[in-house]
Amino acid sequence: xxxxxxxxxxxxxxxxxxxxxxxxxxxxxxxxxxxxxxxxxxxxxxxxxxxxxxxxxxxxxxxxxxxxxxxxxxxxxxxxxxxxxxxxxxxxxxxxxxxxxxxxxxxxxxxxxxxxxxxxxxxxxxxxxxxxxxxxxxxxxxxxxxxx
Amino acid sequence: xxxxxxxxxxxxxxxxxxxxxxxxxxxxxxxxxxxxxxxxxxxxxxxxxxxxxxxxxxxxxxxxxxxxxxxxxxxxxxxxxxxxxxxxxxxxxxxxxxxxxxxxxxxxxxxxxxxxxxxxxxxxxxxxxxxxxxxxxxxxxxxxxxxxxxxxxxxxxxxxxxxxxxxxxxxxxxxxxxxxxxxxxxxxxxxxxxxxxxxxxxxxxxxxxxxxxxxxxxxxxxxxxxxxxxxxxxxxxxxxxxxxxxxxxxxxxxxxxxxxxxxxxxxxxxxxxxxxxxxxxxxxxxxxxxxxxxxxxxxxxxxxxxxxxxxxxxxxxxxxxxxxxxxxxxxxxxxxxxxxxxxxxxxxxxxxxxxxxxxxxxxxxxxxxxxxxxxxxxxxxxxxxxxxxxxxxxxxxxxxxxxxxxxxxxxxxxxxxxxxxxxxxxxxxxxxxxxxxxxxxxxxxxxxxxxxxxxxxxxxxxxxxxxxxxxxxxxxxxxxxxxxxxxxxxxxxxxxxxxxxxxxxxxxxxxxxxxxxxxxxxxxxxxxxxxxxxxxxxxxxxxxxxxxxxxxxxxxxxxxxxxxxxxxxxxxxxxxxxxxxxxxxxxxxxxxxxxxxxxxxxxxxxxxxxxxxxxxxxxxxxxxxxxxxxxxxxxxxxxxxxxxxxxxxxxxxxxxxxxxxxxxxxxxxxxxxxxxxxxxxxxxxxxxxxxxxxxxxxxxxxxxxxxxxxxxxxxxxxxxx
Numbered sequence: 001x002x003x004x005x006x007x008x009x010x011x012x013x014x015x016x017x018x019x020x021x022x023x024x025x026x027x028x029x030x031x032x033x034x035x036x037x038x039x040x041x042x043x044x045x046x047x048x049x050x051x052x053x054x055x056x057x058x059x060x061x062x063x064x065x066x067x068x069x070x071x072x073x074x075x076x077x078x079x080x081x082x083x084x085x086x087x088x089x090x091x092x093x094x095x096x097x098x099x100x101x102x103x104x105x106x107x108x109x110x111x112x113x114x115x116x117x118x119x120x121x122x123x124x125x126x127x128x129x130x131x132x133x134x135x136x137x138x139x140x141x142x143x144x145x146x147x148x
Numbered sequence: 149x150x151x152x153x154x155x156x157x158x159x160x161x162x163x164x165x166x167x168x169x170x171x172x173x174x175x176x177x178x179x180x181x182x183x184x185x186x187x188x189x190x191x192x193x194x195x196x197x198x199x200x201x202x203x204x205x206x207x208x209x210x211x212x213x214x215x216x217x218x219x220x221x222x223x224x225x226x227x228x229x230x231x232x233x234x235x236x237x238x239x240x241x242x243x244x245x246x247x248x249x250x251x252x253x254x255x256x257x258x259x260x261x262x263x264x265x266x267x268x269x270x271x272x273x274x275x276x277x278x279x280x281x282x283x284x285x286x287x288x289x290x291x292x293x294x295x296x297x298x299x300x301x302x303x304x305x306x307x308x309x310x311x312x313x314x315x316x317x318x319x320x321x322x323x324x325x326x327x328x329x330x331x332x333x334x335x336x337x338x339x340x341x342x343x344x345x346x347x348x349x350x351x352x353x354x355x356x357x358x359x360x361x362x363x364x365x366x367x368x369x370x371x372x373x374x375x376x377x378x379x380x381x382x383x384x385x386x387x388x389x390x391x392x393x394x395x396x397x398x399x400x401x402x403x404x405x406x407x408x409x410x411x412x413x414x415x416x417x418x419x420x421x422x423x424x425x426x427x428x429x430x431x432x433x434x435x436x437x438x439x440x441x442x443x444x445x446x447x448x449x450x451x452x453x454x455x456x457x458x459x460x461x462x463x464x465x466x467x468x469x470x471x472x473x474x475x476x477x478x479x480x481x482x483x484x485x486x487x488x489x490x491x492x493x494x495x496x497x498x499x500x501x502x503x504x505x506x507x508x509x510x511x512x513x514x515x516x517x518x519x520x521x522x523x524x525x526x527x528x529x530x531x532x533x534x535x536x537x538x539x540x541x542x543x544x545x546x547x548x549x550x551x552x553x554x555x556x557x558x559x560x561x562x563x564x565x566x567x568x569x570x571x572x573x574x575x576x577x578x579x580x581x582x583x584x585x586x587x588x589x590x591x592x593x594x595x596x597x598x599x600x601x602x603x604x605x606x607x608x609x610x611x612x613x614x615x616x617x618x619x620x621x622x623x624x625x626x627x628x629x630x631x632x633x634x635x636x637x638x639x640x641x642x643x644x645x646x647x648x649x650x651x652x653x654x655x656x657x658x659x660x661x662x663x664x665x666x667x668x669x670x671x672x673x674x675x676x677x678x679x680x681x682x683x684x685x686x687x688x689x690x691x692x693x694x695x696x697x698x699x700x701x702x703x704x705x706x707x708x709x710x711x712x713x714x715x716x717x718x719x720x721x722x723x724x725x726x727x728x729x730x731x732x733x734x735x736x737x738x739x740x741x742x743x744x745x746x747x748x749x750x751x752x753x754x755x756x757x758x759x760x761x762x763x764x765x766x767x768x769x770x771x772x773x774x775x776x777x778x779x780x781x782x783x784x785x786x787x788x789x790x791x792x793x794x795x796x797x798x799x800x801x802x803x804x805x806x807x808x809x810x811x812x813x814x815x816x817x818x819x820x821x822x823x824x825x826x827x828x829x830x831x832x833x834x835x836x837x838x839x840x841x842x843x844x845x846x847x848x849x850x851x852x853x854x855x856x857x858x859x860x861x862x863x864x865x866x867x868x869x
Contacts, residue, residue, distance in 0.1 A: 019638050021674050025645030028667060032652035065634060067717045092637035093630070113637050114644030117652060 014057035043074035064091035202251035227349035229276030271310030287350035289417035307338035343462035347421035387434035412469035498590035500531030631714035639674035698733035698846035720761035735846035755786030
C-alpha cells in the first residue's frame with residue numbers, strides 16, 4: 001500500500017472525534033488527500049464497528065479529549081482487544097506528560113491541533129511504512145515509556 | 149434664717165428625688181418615705197403659719213355653730229406631713245395641737261377643743277397618707293390625674309372623716325339635732341381649704357428649690373403684676389365694695405372668674421391656688437364686713453352659699469391650671485425634641501402646607517439650591533412647591549410630589565425617597581421620609597435626613613464587592629484556562645482542516661463546487677463559534693457595571709454548562725441539565741449569575757475528584773416555586789460536605805479544598821444576596837451534596853422557555869456523518 005499510489009486502493013482512515021465540526025473538517029481533509037475516511041462520534045461507536053467487522057481501517061485518527069471514553073481509553077481498549085492498527089492521537093494539549101502517557105499506551109504518533117494537511121499525510125506515511133510499535137505494557141499504565 | 153434653711157432643704161429634696169426614683173425602681177413603691185423636709189426649718193415655718201391659721205379660723209366662723217368658714221391649720225398640717233419624713237410627723241401633730249389648744253381654750257371648753265383636735269389631726273393624717281400615694285414623689289398638680297387625686301383625698305375623704313369626728317361636739321354640747329348642720333359646716337370649710345390654700349402650700353414647699361429672687365423674667369413679672377391688679381380690682385368690685393342698688397340676683401361676683409382662668413392658664417396650679425385663696429379671703433372679709441353678695445339670707449345660709457361658690461369656682465379653675473401645665477410641659481418636650489433632632493422635620497396639614505418645622509429644616513431652606521421644593525418654610529405649601537419643581541423637569545421633585553400626594557391621600561403608609569443635593573458647591577445625599585400624621589385632620593410628617601455618609605459607604609462597599617467578585621471571576625477563569633483554550637481550539641481546528649481541504653480541492657479539476665460551498669459554510673459557522681467563546685470570555689473578564697435584566701433561565705443554564713464544557717470532559721464529569729418547562733425569567737446580571745453557577749459546577753466537579761469516572765455525575769436543575777422564584781440546584785455525587793462545615797461553608801476562607809482560598813462561595817453568596825436571593829447547601833441522603841440558589845423571578849410574562857430536558861449537557865454526538 002502506498003499513500004499516493006494510484007493503482008492500490010486508497011488508505012482507509014477512521015476518524016474518532018466527538019466534535020462534529022472538527023470531525024467533518026478532518027474527513028474532508030483526508031478525502032482531499034486521497035484517503036478513504038470513515039468517521040465515528042465516539043470511541044465506543046468505533047470499537048463497536050470494529051467488533052462487528054464494519055470497520056477495517058488501515059490507520060486511526062483519534063481525538064484525545066472526549067467525554068465518556070477518552071482517546072487514551074480507546075487506545076488502551078484497542079490494545080486489550082489485540083487490534084493492531086496504527087493510531088495517531090491529536091489534541092490541543094502539548095504537555096510532555098500527556099504525550100508520554102499516549103506513547104506508553106502504544107500510539108504511533110501524537111499531533112497537536114490544528115493539523116495541517118502536509119503534516120497529516122507525512123505522519124500517516126510514516127506510521128504506515130514503519131512497523132507498528134507495540135505498547136510498553138499490555139496493561140494500561142500512566143508511566144512514561146522507557147523508549148522515549 | 150428660715151429661707152436659708154429652706155434653701156438647704158432644696159438640696160436634700162433633690163437628693164431625695166433621686167433616691168426616691170431609685171427606691172421605686174427597686175419596687176418599694178408607695179411604701180417608701182417620700183418626705184425629706186428637715187424638722188427644724190419645718191417647725192420654724194409651721195408654728196407661725198399654724199398660729200395665724202388658727203387665728204383666721206377663729207375670726208372667720210359660722211355665726212351660730214362656731215365652725216370656721218375656712219380652716220388654714222388643716223392645710224398647714226397636711227402640707228407639713230406630706231413633705232416630712234414619717235418620724236417627724238409626731239412633732240408637727242404635737243405642735244399643731246398645742247397651737248390649736250392655745251388659741252381655742254379661751255373660747256371653748258377643754259372637751260370641745262379636745263374633740264375638735266382629734267378631728268383635725270385625724271383629717272390631716274388621712275389626707276397626708278392619701279396625698280403621698282397620689283403624688284408618689286414631690287407634690288405636683290400638673291395633670292388631671294393628680295388633681296383628681298387631690299380633690300378626692302384632701303377635699304372629700306379627709307374632710308368627711310374630720311367632719312364625722314368633729315361634729316360629735318354638736319351631740320356633746322349642743323344637741324343631736326344639730327349634727328347634720330355641723331357636719332356639713334366642718335366638711336365644707338375643710339373642702340374649701342384644700343382647694344384654695346392647700347395647693348399653694350404644697351406647691352410652695354415642693355418648688356422651694358427654685359426659689360430665687362427674682363424668680364421670673366421682667367415680662368412675666370409684669371404679667372403677674374397685671375393679673376394681681378386685675379384680680380384685686382374685680383375681687384374688690386365683686387365682694388368688698390358695697391353693691392348698692394343690685395337686686396337679689398347679684399351675678400357680678402363672677403367678675404374675678406376670667407382673671408382666675410387667665411391666671412390658671414399663665415401661671416399654672418400655683419398661681420391659680422394663690423389667686424383662689426385671695427378671692428376666698430376677700431369674699432369672707434366682705435361678708436364679715438357686711439358687704440358683697442353673700443348677705444341675702446340667714447347667716448348660716450350665706451356662709452354655705454359662699455363656700456359652695458368658692459368650691460365650684462376652684463374646681464374648674466384648678467382643672468384648667470392642671471391641663472394648661474400639662475399641655476405646656478408637653479409642648480416644651482415637643483419643641484425640645486424637634487430642636488434636638490438633626491433631621492430636618494416639617495409637619496404638613498392635609499393640604500400640604502407646612503404648619504411646623506424644626507430649626508434644622510428652617511436652616512436648610514436658607515441654603516442655596518437649584519430645586520425650589522427645598523425652600524419651603526413654615527406657611528408655604530410643600531405639595532405645590534414639589535409640583536412646580538416637577539413641572540420644571542426635576543425628577544427628584546416629581547418623585548417627592550408623587551410620594552407626598554400618596555401619603556396625604558392615605559394611599560401609602562410610608563414613602564422613602566433618596567435624592568442628591570447640589571447647592572453651594574456641595575454634593576450631599578438626603579433621604580426624605582414621608583409618613584402620615586396620625587390624627588383625624590390628616591396631614592403628614594416630612595423628615596429629611598442627611599445620608600451622605602451612609603450613601604458613600606454603600607457605594608464604596610458596592611465597588612469593593614464588584615472588584616472582589618471580578619477578581620474571583622478572573623481567578624476562576626484562570627483555573628479554566630486549559631479548558632477554555634481547548635474550547636477555542638476546536639473551531640480553529642475545524643477551520644484549519646476545512647481550509648486545507650478546500651485549498652487542495654481547488655487544485656483539482658473539475659472543482660467540486662458543492663463540497664466547497666459546504667466547506668465555506670462550516671468555516672463561517674466555526675468562526676462564529678470561536679467569536680462566541682471569545683465574547684463570553686470577554687464578558688467574564690470585564691469589570692463592568694452590574695446590569696440587572698430579565699434573563700432566560702434555560703439559556704443561563706446552557707451558557708454555564710457551555711463554559712464548563714471542556715473542563716467537565718477533562719475532569720471526566722457527566723453533567724445533566726434539567727430545566728422545567730415554561731420557567732419565568734430570572735432578574736439578574738448575566739455575567740454575575742453565570743459566575744455563581746459556574747462556581748457551583750466547578751465546586752461539584754472538585755468534590756467528585758476521588759470518585760471513579762462513571763460515578764462523577766452532576767446535575768444542574770432549574771425549577772420555579774409558587775412565588776415565582778427560580779431555584780437552581782447543583783447536585784453532585786461526591787463525598788458530601790463535612791457536618792462541621794455545612795453551616796460555615798459560605799463564610800470567607802472556609803474551604804474543603806487543600807489549595808482553595810475559600811472565597812468563591814462567599815463571593816457567590818454576596819452576589820446572590822445582592823440579587824435578593826439566597827444560597828445554601830445540604831448533603832444528599834444517598835451521596836454527595838446539593839447547593840441551592842434561589843433567585844427572584846423577573847416579573848415579566850412567561851415566555852417560551854426551551855427545556856433542555858434530560859439530555860446530556862455536552863453537544864450531542866452525531867453518529868456517522
